Amino acid sequence: MIxxxxxxxxxxxxVLSAFSFTLLSFGALYLVTKIQYVKEQNKFVAKFGSLxxxxxxxxxxxxxxxxxxxxxxNN
Amino acid sequence: MFKLFQPNKIFQITSKAPKYVLFLFxxxxxxxxxxxxxxxxxxxxxxxxxxxxxxxVPAAWISLGIFSSITFLSTIxxxxxxxxxxxISKSLAPSGFVFNIIALVTGSIWGKPTxxxxxxxxxRITSMLILALFYAMYxxxxxxxxxxxxxxxxxxxxxxxxxxxxxIIKYSVDWWNTLHQPASINILSKSSIHSxxxxxxxxxxxxxxxxxxxxxxxxxxxxxxxxxxxxxxxL
Numbered sequence: 001m002i003x004x005x006x007x008x009x010x011x012x013x014x015v016l017s018a019f020s021f022t023l024l025s026f027g028a029l030y031l032v033t034k035i036q037y038v039k040e041q042n043k044f045v046a047k048f049g050s051l052x053x054x055x056x057x058x059x060x061x062x063x064x065x066x067x068x069x070x071x072x073x074n075n
Numbered sequence: 076m077f078k079l080f081q082p083n084k085i086f087q088i089t090s091k092a093p094k095y096v097l098f099l100f101x102x103x104x105x106x107x108x109x110x111x112x113x114x115x116x117x118x119x120x121x122x123x124x125x126x127x128x129x130x131x132v133p134a135a136w137i138s139l140g141i142f143s144s145i146t147f148l149s150t151i152x153x154x155x156x157x158x159x160x161x162x163i164s165k166s167l168a169p170s171g172f173v174f175n176i177i178a179l180v181t182g183s184i185w186g187k188p189t190x191x192x193x194x195x196x197x198x199r200i201t202s203m204l205i206l207a208l209f210y211a212m213y214x215x216x217x218x219x220x221x222x223x224x225x226x227x228x229x230x231x232x233x234x235x236x237x238x239x240x241x242x243i244i245k246y247s248v249d250w251w252n253t254l255h256q257p258a259s260i261n262i263l264s265k266s267s268i269h270s271x272x273x274x275x276x277x278x279x280x281x282x283x284x285x286x287x288x289x290x291x292x293x294x295x296x297x298x299x300x301x302x303x304x305x306x307x308x309x310l
Binding site for chain 2: 005008009010011012014015017018019021022025026029030033034036037040041043044047048051059062063064065067068071
């Protein structure tokens with residue numbers, strides 16, 4: 001059964017390499033996107049941490065900044 | 076209406092959505108792979124080589140769809156000066172480009188057992204390669220220019236020039252004698268594909284669409300955080 005599934009009437013190498021290439025491309029794109037996302041989040045946290053109390057308060061008044069910080073703690 | 080597209084409002088949704096989309100993608104992809112590799116029948120002519128269709132066709136469809144969306148958003152964004160439309164376009168482009176490459180590579184792998192060659196300068200294949208070049212130009216335009224105004228202008232021009240290629244891709248198999256077969260699925264008339272093959276194809280298309288949505292959401296969130304990082308610098 002497994003041999004039949006892998007052999008695919010002689011087309012196994014073509015079919016499986018096409019599917020493997022697709023899934024590997026998905027994996028690579030997901031990984032690269034995730035790394036960029038985490039990197040940018042960390043940069044945001046570092047910049048936020050370096051703000052003085054007044055500026056931090058001002059920055060926190062923006063809803064989106066609060067959301068970004070909340071997401072970092074959730075991850 | 077455009078207020079609905081304000082980053083503050085969108086981020087509330089896009090920051091929470093990826094984990095749910097990822098879960099849904101894994102479920103739909105598992106069903107799609109089982110259907111495509113095990114349950115769907117082999118073709119009477121192409122035998123099991125036909126299974127490559129389940130990755131090749133959805134990848135081609137989605138890459139064409141994404142490029143059309145990018146063109147629409149960039150053009151509207153440029154006319155009405157909506158910066159957020161450019162961020163959405165930029166976030167869509169990487170998955171569109173990867174799907175285009177997948178369509179080219181899997182098409183090449185499919186070509187060997189069916190046509191006896193990995194590559195032919197046939198109208199459909201060549202026009203898909205040209206689309207990949209337009210995707211590359213679009214992505215490069217975001218990297219080489221620094222001024223936002225210039226990026227918006229150049230990237231919009233690239234998409235408008237690239238969109239001319241979309242009907243050429245679609246109708247190339249009808250206009251010229253090509254190795255590539257004509258479309259088997261028609262929205263307006265009866266499709267020539269059997270339902271036992273159409274079902275896995277649609278499931279795989281749904282899985283691929285979910286994956287591009289997942290990448291879009293992650294990339295869009297990254298772009299919004301980048302904007303906010305610049306905002307913190309200005310404080």
